[in-house]
Amino acid sequence: MRRTPVVVFLFFLLLSTIIVVTQSSTASSSLQSFFQRVFSFPRDFVVSLMPEQVSNSEIDSLRSENKALLSKKYDFEKLSSELESLRNQFRDSEDIASSLIPARVLGKIGDGRKPDVLIVDIPSGVAEGDTALLGNNLVGVVGMVGGSQARIITVNNPEFEAVVTTSDTGASGIVRGSGGSVALGEVAAQESLRRGDLVVTTGEAREDVLIPQDYVVGRISSVNDAPQAAFKTAEVESLIDFGNLSQVFLYTK
Amino acid sequence: MRKAVVVSLLILSLYIEVILLHFPLFLILSIISLLFFREIFMLMVVFLLSLILDSLMVNLFGITAIFIFGVMLLASMRVREVDLRSRVAVFFFLILVSVFYSMMVGYSHNFLIYLLIFLGYGVFEYLYRDEKLIGKKIIPWV
Numbered sequence: 065m066r067r068t069p070v071v072v073f074l075f076f077l078l079l080s081t082i083i084v085v086t087q088s089s090t091a092s093s094s095l096q097s098f099f100q101r102v103f104s105f106p107r108d109f110v111v112s113l114m115p116e117q118v119s120n121s122e123i124d125s126l127r128s129e130n131k132a133l134l135s136k137k138y139d140f141e142k143l144s145s146e147l148e149s150l151r152n153q154f155r156d157s158e159d160i161a162s163s164l165i166p167a168r169v170l171g172k173i174g175d176g177r178k179p180d181v182l183i184v185d186i187p188s189g190v191a192e193g194d195t196a197l198l199g200n201n202l203v204g205v206v207g208m209v210g211g212s213q214a215r216i217i218t219v220n221n222p223e224f225e226a227v228v229t230t231s232d233t234g235a236s237g238i239v240r241g242s243g244g245s246v247a248l249g250e251v252a253a254q255e256s257l258r259r260g261d262l263v264v265t266t267g268e269a270r271e272d273v274l275i276p277q278d279y280v281v282g283r284i285s286s287v288n289d290a291p292q293a294a295f296k297t298a299e300v301e302s303l304i305d306f307g308n309l310s311q312v313f314l315y316t317k
Numbered sequence: 318m319r320k321a322v323v324v325s326l327l328i329l330s331l332y333i334e335v336i337l338l339h340f341p342l343f344l345i346l347s348i349i350s351l352l353f354f355r356e357i358f359m360l361m362v363v364f365l366l367s368l369i370l371d372s373l374m375v376n377l378f379g380i381t382a383i384f385i386f387g388v389m390l391l392a393s394m395r396v397r398e399v400d401l402r403s404r405v406a407v408f409f410f411l412i413l414v415s416v417f418y419s420m421m422v423g424y425s426h427n428f429l430i431y432l433l434i435f436l437g438y439g440v441f442e443y444l445y446r447d448e449k450l451i452g453k454k455i456i457p458w459v
Contacts, residue, residue, distance in 0.1 A: 070390065070393045072357065072360065073360075073386050073390040073393055074390060076360055076364055076382065076386040077382075077383065077386040077387060077390055079364075079382075080364070080379045080380075080382035080383040080386060081379070081383060082379075083368070083378055083379030083382070084377055084378065084379040084380060084383060087377060087378050087379070092378055095368070095372075095378075096372040096378055099369045099372035099373070100372050100373060103369050103372070103373060104373055106332050106335075106336065107335055107336050107373065171335065171336070171374075173339045173423055173424065174339070174423070180423055181423050183374065183375055208375055209375075210371075210372060210375040210376075210378060211372060211375075213372075213373075213375045214375060215375045215423075221423075
């Protein structure tokens, strides 16, 4: 067998380095989109085969719940129009709904129920630092965009962090992913943390990532209240069922 | 025939990594394949597949190729008195590189998986070297 000289490996290594360096170029992005379009059919096929995992009894209960919710919808719409006019009086708010883009989940990296990373397909216009939402819950932030797909750093990822406050006691702190769970930290010792409190975003920018205000990161599942410590910490559980997550909404700035 | 089997295995490992198992399977198999088939054809196939993997996993585009060819470059060199071309050295590179690669691309950090995989590779190497099972009769294509 003919042996490959070292210079050939060196050539391929240099070529790879050039590709990495020119990551953000249009040519690189087009090549990635091409590969994603042409070679993603086995994954798309597997994703399309995934069952919804909802039993008949669950469907029946969801139908009855849906009827009850429809009757409440009228009241809610009346209240929300009043709330909207009040909100407009007190502060200028962006129409977040107009900036939401649906994105299909193609893959999950890490624990299937609490993944660190989601791979989603995206239209053009999505950039690093955009926010992924589901209902009024925060899913994560867009970490990397390549071609027509993106990586979402979920709230469970150690790279994720956001400035938050608790809904009932108003204690402010910072949440960070800790590999499968979310940790709330940097809460001043004099502030109060309660199990069951919702942790919501404050809308404060951190490391060039602006997460919109009042989105739920999770619920406090346990509080670490050491008497001598300068800060309080707590464990937070996201309310999102990542195991069955098939779509998220991207909030683009 | 042998190359066709290896290329098929590489494509299979790529899709296993993308769909099922987030573990640097493609990286490991590519390096092992290139150790056995140090040919331009295989280099080009591995290079192309590594770019496809990066696209589908939305990794830094080209990062997998850097790891593969970095190891291959090191494994082709003799530095002073240390022969980096030996299989022990390559085995050591494989462990280091796959763990580091997993950290870079955000894969699982369950080191038991790495231990099992490399234990398997170690057994394969032992049997291949001594032609105890693999070689001519039981797995003739290797």
